[in-house]
Structure formats: structure tokens, C-alpha cells
Amino acid sequence: MRSGSAGAWVLPPLLLLALLFFYPLLLIVREALGGDGQVPGLAHFGEVLGSRMFRSALWNTMVIAALSTVGCLVLGFVLSVLLAFTPFPGSRMVARLIDTFIALPTFLVALAFTFIYGSAGMINETFVHVLGVARPPVDFLYSQWGVILSEITVYTPFVMRPLLATFSQLDPAQIEVASSLGARALTIVRRIIFPAALPALIAGGSLCLLLTVNEFGIVLFIGAKDVITLPLLVYDLAIQQFDYASACIIAVVNIVLSLGLYTVYRFVLARYGRRRAGLV
Amino acid sequence: MKSPLGTGAAAYRAVAPAADRGSGIAFDGVSVAYGGVTVLEALTLTVNPGEIVALIGPSGSGKTTALRAVAGFVQPATGRIRIGTRDVTDVPPHDRNIGMVVQNYALFPHMRVDENVAFGLRARKAASALVAARVPEALAMVGMAAYARRFPRELSGGQQQRVAIARALAIKPQVLLLDEPLSALDAQIRRSMLDELARLHRELPDLTVLYVTHDQIEALTLADRIGIMRDGKLVAFGPAQALYRHPPNRFAAEFLGRANLLPVTGLEPAADGMARVRFGDVALTARNHHALPAGDECLLCVRPHDVHVEPHADTDNTLVAVVRSIQWQGDTQSVELALGEHVLRLACPPRLTLPGIGDPLPLHFRGTQATLVPVGAALG
Numbered sequence: 332m333r334s335g336s337a338g339a340w341v342l343p344p345l346l347l348l349a350l351l352f353f354y355p356l357l358l359i360v361r362e363a364l365g366g367d368g369q370v371p372g373l374a375h376f377g378e379v380l381g382s383r384m385f386r387s388a389l390w391n392t393m394v395i396a397a398l399s400t401v402g403c404l405v406l407g408f409v410l411s412v413l414l415a416f417t418p419f420p421g422s423r424m425v426a427r428l429i430d431t432f433i434a435l436p437t438f439l440v441a442l443a444f445t446f447i448y449g450s451a452g453m454i455n456e457t458f459v460h461v462l463g464v465a466r467p468p469v470d471f472l473y474s475q476w477g478v479i480l481s482e483i484t485v486y487t488p489f490v491m492r493p494l495l496a497t498f499s500q501l502d503p504a505q506i507e508v509a510s511s512l513g514a515r516a517l518t519i520v521r522r523i524i525f526p527a528a529l530p531a532l533i534a535g536g537s538l539c540l541l542l543t544v545n546e547f548g549i550v551l552f553i554g555a556k557d558v559i560t561l562p563l564l565v566y567d568l569a570i571q572q573f574d575y576a577s578a579c580i581i582a583v584v585n586i587v588l589s590l591g592l593y594t595v596y597r598f599v600l601a602r603y604g605r606r607r608a609g610l611v
Numbered sequence: 612m613k614s615p616l617g618t619g620a621a622a623y624r625a626v627a628p629a630a631d632r633g634s635g636i637a638f639d640g641v642s643v644a645y646g647g648v649t650v651l652e653a654l655t656l657t658v659n660p661g662e663i664v665a666l667i668g669p670s671g672s673g674k675t676t677a678l679r680a681v682a683g684f685v686q687p688a689t690g691r692i693r694i695g696t697r698d699v700t701d702v703p704p705h706d707r708n709i710g711m712v713v714q715n716y717a718l719f720p721h722m723r724v725d726e727n728v729a730f731g732l733r734a735r736k737a738a739s740a741l742v743a744a745r746v747p748e749a750l751a752m753v754g755m756a757a758y759a760r761r762f763p764r765e766l767s768g769g770q771q772q773r774v775a776i777a778r779a780l781a782i783k784p785q786v787l788l789l790d791e792p793l794s795a796l797d798a799q800i801r802r803s804m805l806d807e808l809a810r811l812h813r814e815l816p817d818l819t820v821l822y823v824t825h826d827q828i829e830a831l832t833l834a835d836r837i838g839i840m841r842d843g844k845l846v847a848f849g850p851a852q853a854l855y856r857h858p859p860n861r862f863a864a865e866f867l868g869r870a871n872l873l874p875v876t877g878l879e880p881a882a883d884g885m886a887r888v889r890f891g892d893v894a895l896t897a898r899n900h901h902a903l904p905a906g907d908e909c910l911l912c913v914r915p916h917d918v919h920v921e922p923h924a925d926t927d928n929t930l931v932a933v934v935r936s937i938q939w940q941g942d943t944q945s946v947e948l949a950l951g952e953h954v955l956r957l958a959c960p961p962r963l964t965l966p967g968i969g970d971p972l973p974l975h976f977r978g979t980q981a982t983l984v985p986v987g988a989a990l991g
């Protein structure tokens with residue numbers, strides 16, 4: 332095909348793309364700026380962004396996303412190192428199983444956790460009925476800790492996948508040479524494995540951060556009263572209070588945050604190369 | 612060309628603790644099995660302090676496995692391994708005080724050259740003054756002092772290999788294990804690295820080296836003694852020259868420098884360690900190094916360059932063979948001949964005029980340059 336005619340071919344899909352993806356985004360931005368094509372109402376913008384409700388949701392979102400991501404990184408790194416370097420019978424199966432978690436809807440874990448840790452869940456039932464404890468002793472689930480635990484469970488595989496790919500490419504001779512030089516397991520993890528894993532950790536971590544900032548299902552399912560995050564706030568304002576203007580303003584903040592994190596993620600991939608980040 | 616090796620070796624030796632001088636390696640009936648399949652069978656072999664022993668053998672014969680058993684990466688099913696006077700069979704790898712160099716170098720890619728070399732010292736919690744002294748020494752010894760701040764990816768293959776050697780030597784290991792260290796290099800660099808390894812060992816005469824290779828030139832150039840492996844067994848072991856001149860069995864004769872092997876009968880011992888044998892109707896003489904008994908059937912082993920076309924005054928062995936092919940290889944002509952149903956190879960000077968393919972060619976060799984090899988012997 333000649334390059335001159337290429338433009339015409341590309342145009343329809345581009346238009347479709349614009350209609351499907353960018354037009355809705357544009358509507359949100361327009362609504363946020365005052366709606367109805369009026370002069371952009373920056374005053375309302377400031378009002379919403381200055382409100383306690385927004386600032387507390389922003390704070391919650393960032394704390395939950397940051398702690399969940401750190402948890403995913405630590406847990407993912409430890410599990411990946413164990414799976415990759417201390418192979419036991421069935422370790423490949425376990426890795427596959429963890430991988431399939433990526434396919435599951437996120438809120439399922441929150442639902443499962445209510446069965447386990449919830450006020451009428453297995454653990455509390457055991458305490459109340461078998462041991463005769465008066466009130467359910469385990470009640471962390473309906474707080475930000477419940478959200479964080481669920482998010483760590485759901486998103487750790489997203490860190491493990493690039494890590495395991497990286498580790499499978501790590502030359503085992505490096506580890507053997509290191510140990511013949513006198514390095515023990517922890518030194519090898521710290522000085523050989525961790526530096527090799529760094530690109531994958533950064534890539535996996537920024538992906539986690541991106542996903543946890545936008546997490547909606549888990550927060551909704553846990554349903555803790557005082558854990559309101561940005562996506563939940565948007566939902567609350569728009570669907571329950573019909574305050575579309577405020578909802579869209581917060582949505583814009585959420586979009587900016589996401590795009591920023593996404594830029595970091597792409598930057599890391601480009602910087603270290605997809606291969607080294609384990610995302611071949 | 613001025614050799615980069617040797618500059619730091621004197622200083623290196625000066626700091627070597629006396630206790631580290633000369634530890635040998637001893638395999639004592641070491642067997643290794645993977646999932647029920649024995650890949651190393653009752654290996655018994657001693658590497659003397661300061662000696663270079665090369666293990667050679669075809670692919671899959673268990674050379675690497677033997678080396679990894681010394682390093683502690685495979686656990687023998689039976690047998691003991693000693694380094695110096697210490698039984699290390701149950702000692703973890705990090706505690707064995709071994710220097711190891713592998714085929715693909717395995718440099719740590721995110722560390723600069725000097726950090727790579729310092730790794731072993733740091734892992735052993737060496738004082739920083741010692742690290743600061745030892746790293747430049749080790750780098751100077753392999754001629755890489757100028758590259759200390761480079762990353763491995765910024766070095767050529769040969770340079771990476773030098774760094775890998777410096778990294779192994781920096782901890783002053785009791786023994787150095789080399790697994791096909793030159794096989795990833797092209798022929799020319801391999802040749803010069805080989806010279807430098809030989810020089811390095813002259814500079815560090817106390818260093819005990821176990822060298823695994825499938826290249827007989829490397830083994831013959833470097834090793835004091837050579838072990839030949841086949842199917843997990845040591846089939847020959849001895850000083851390099853003796854093994855080459857008097858191979859103890861057919862496999863050793865063929866693997867170490869392609870030998871001509873002719874089946875002979877009717878052995879009659881003669882004076883001066885010689886013997887008379889018969890090849891068909893032809894009477895031949897050869898050395899009876901292995902003292903084979905009278906009447907024995909055995910193989911007569913003669914190297915291609917010891918078979919001559921021009922007659923010698925004192926040649927006692929004459930054969931007539933038919934030329935099958937001639938390959939001109941620059942400094943020699945390699946001629947393949949048919950001797951009845953047997954194949955005979957000879958290497959002759961490049962200018963010699965040879966008859967055409969299919970023509971008969973009279974051949975001669977000296978009895979003192981041929982040796983008798985027992986048939987079917989495992990280890991001589």
C-alpha cells in the first residue's frame with residue numbers, strides 16, 4: 332500500500348476511537364468545567380477540591396494505594412523468589428495458579444474475605460460459638476485494612492508475573508558463582524536477585540499503584556463507612572446525590588492521577604526495556 | 612605483544628597467607644545420580660597441590676558434574692570429596708573457599724568490573740582496606756586494571772573472561788575450578804587466553820586447578836595430568852605426555868589426538884620394552900609399554916604424524932596402503948588410506964608429492980613411535 336492512501340484508511344478507526352473513548356472523557360471534563368457550554372466555572376472547581384470530603388477521599392485513595400502497592404511488592408517479591416529459586420514439587424503449578432488470579436474479578440476476593448474474616452465469617456463464628464467470646468473479636472475487615480488486605484491479595488500476581496519472567500531469564504550460574512565466592516542466601520537475594528528484579532518491581536509497582544488508585548469493586552464490597560476513596564466518591568455523588576458537576580470534577584482528578592501514573596509506568600518500561608522488565 | 616598478565620602476581624603472592632598454600636582436591640569414590648540415572652560413577656581422582664588437572668571427554672560424559680560436586684552444587688550419592696585436608700562433602704558451597712569460572716562468565720551485570728571483583732571479599736566481610744588493595748591486584752594480574760569502572764556489557768568476551776578469572780582469584784581460593792572457560796571465545800583469542808592461563812599458573816604456582824574442557828589442545832597445553840571421561844566414568848588418568856604417548860585403552864587413544872589403531876595378534880615380547888606383533892601377514896614392532904603378555908591380541912597405536920611416506924634407514928615397519936583421499940590443510944597434508952578393511956591416517960609435509968587416489972603407497976613408521984594398547988581395557 333502506498334503511504335499516500337494510508338491516511339484515508341486510518342481515518343475511520345481513529346474516528347471510532349475518538350467517539351468511543353475520548354468523547355466520553357471530554358464530556359466529563361466539560362461537565363466538570365461547568366457544563367452546558369457555559370463559561371468554565373472554575374469557582375465550583377475550587378470549591379469541590381477544597382472540600383473536606385474531597386481531601387479525605389484523596390488522602391484515603393493515596394494511603395490505600397500506596398500501602399497496597401508496598402504490600403504487593405513485598406509479598407510478590409518474597410513469593411517470586413521462593414517459587415523461582417527454591418523449587419519444590421509443584422512450584423510451577425503454584426505459580427500458574429497465582430497467575431490465574433489475574434483473570435478473576437477483583438471484588439470476589441472481598442466477598443471471600445467476608446466469609447472468612449467478616450463479623451459472621453468463619454473466624455468470628457469460631458470464636459463466638461466454640462470459644463464463647465461475647466463479641467466478634469476480629470473486626471479489621473470493615474476498615475481500610477480490609478481494603479488493603481483484599482487489594483494486596485488481588486494485585487500481588489500483577490507484580491509476580493513480571494518478576495517470575497525476569498527470574499526465569501536470570502542466569503543460574505550467577506547465583507552459583509556468587510555462592511562459591513562466599514555469599515549466603517540473603518546476600519545473594521540482596522546483591523544479585525534484587526538488582527536484577529528492580530525494573531520488574533518498578534514496572535509491577537507502578538501498575539499496582541495505577542490499579543489500586545482506581546479500585547472500586549473491593550472498596551464498595553468491603554463497604555466500610557469511613558473508607559471513601561475517589562472512585563467511590565464519584566459514584567456516591569453521581570449516582571446517589573445526582574451532583575454530576577462535583578462528580579465530574581473529582582473524576583477529572585482521578586483521570587489526571589491515573590494518566591500520571593500510567594506515564595510513569597510507560598516511562599519505566601521504555602527506560603529499562605520491556606524485556607528487562609519481564610513483560611516480553 | 613606485552614602480556615597483561617604477571618604485573619600484579621608478585622604482589623598478589625606476597626599477601627597470600629601461608630596456610631592457603633597448596634591444597635589439593637581428592638575425589639574418593641564419588642557417584643552422582645540425577646533422578647535414578649547415574650551420571651558420575653565412583654570417581655576416584657586426586658589433584659595434587661599446585662597441579663593443573665584437565666578433565667576431558669565427550670559431551671555428557673560427566674565433566675561438569677564432577678566439577679559441580681567439588682563446588683558443592685551437586686550432592687554425591689556416595690563417596691567423599693576433600694579439599695586440602697578438609698572433607699567438604701557436606702560443606703555448603705559458600706564455605707568451600709573455591710574460585711569458579713564458567714563458560715559464559717556469569718559476571719554480575721549491574722556491577723562495575725571492580726565491584727564484580729570485590730564481590731567475594733565483601734561477601735566474606737573483608738576489611739575495606741583489604742578490598743581496596745586486593746581488587747586492583749587481581750585486576751592487574753589479568754591485565755584489566757584500566758577497565759575497573761566499566762560495566763560487563765561494555766567489555767569484549769575475552770575481557771569479560773579475564774574479569775571472571777580476577778573475580779575468582781580475588782578471594783585467594785584454595786582451588787580454582789574452570790568449566791570450559793575458553794569455549795565461548797573465537798579461535799584466535801582462545802589461543803592467546805590459553806597462553807595467559809599458562810603464564811598465570813607460572814606466576815601462581817601454588818594454585819590448584821581443575822580444568823574441564825572438551826578441547827584436547829587446551830588440555831595438552833595446560834594440564835600436568837589429564838583425566839578422560841566417558842559415560843560418567845574416568846577411563847584414563849595420567850600425565851599429559853604419557854597419556855598421549857601410551858594411551859591405556861582405545862578410547863583414550865582416539866579421544867586424545869586422533870590415533871591410528873590397527874588390530875594385531877601374536878604378541879612376542881622383545882628386548883628394550885619392545886614387542887613383535889602380526890598385522891595379518893605383516894610383522895610389525897612397537898613399544899610394549901603396558902607389558903602385555905605373549906600371544907595377546909591388542910591394538911597397535913601410531914599417530915598420523917609418525918607415519919612416513921619416505922623410507923627411513925632404521926624403519927622396521929613397512930605397510931602398503933591405498934590412497935583414499937588427500938586434504939591439503941596449509942601446513943600439512945592429511946591423507947586417508949585404506950589398509951585392507953582398516954582406515955589409516957597420515958599427516959605429511961605440504962610439499963610432498965603424493966600418488967593419486969586409488970594408487971598404492973608404501974608407508975613406514977618406527978617401532979619406537981608406535982605403542983601397543985590393550986583391547987577392551989577400561990582404565991590402564
Ligand SMILES: Nc1ncnc2c1ncn2[C@@H]1O[C@H](COP(=O)(O)OP(=O)(O)OP(=O)(O)O)[C@@H](O)[C@H]1O
Nearest residue numbers: 645646650668669670671672673674675676677825
Ligand atoms: N540438573 C540435571 N538434571 C538431570 N540430568 C542432568 C543434570 N545435569 C546434568 N545432567 C546429565 O548428566 C550427564 C552429565 O552431564 P555433564 O554436564 O556433567 O556433562 P559434561 O561432560 O559437562 O558435558 P558437556 O561437554 O556437554 O558440558 C548428562 O547426561 C546430563 O544430561
Ligand SMILES: [Mg+2]
Nearest residue numbers: 674675676790
Ligand atoms: Mg559441561
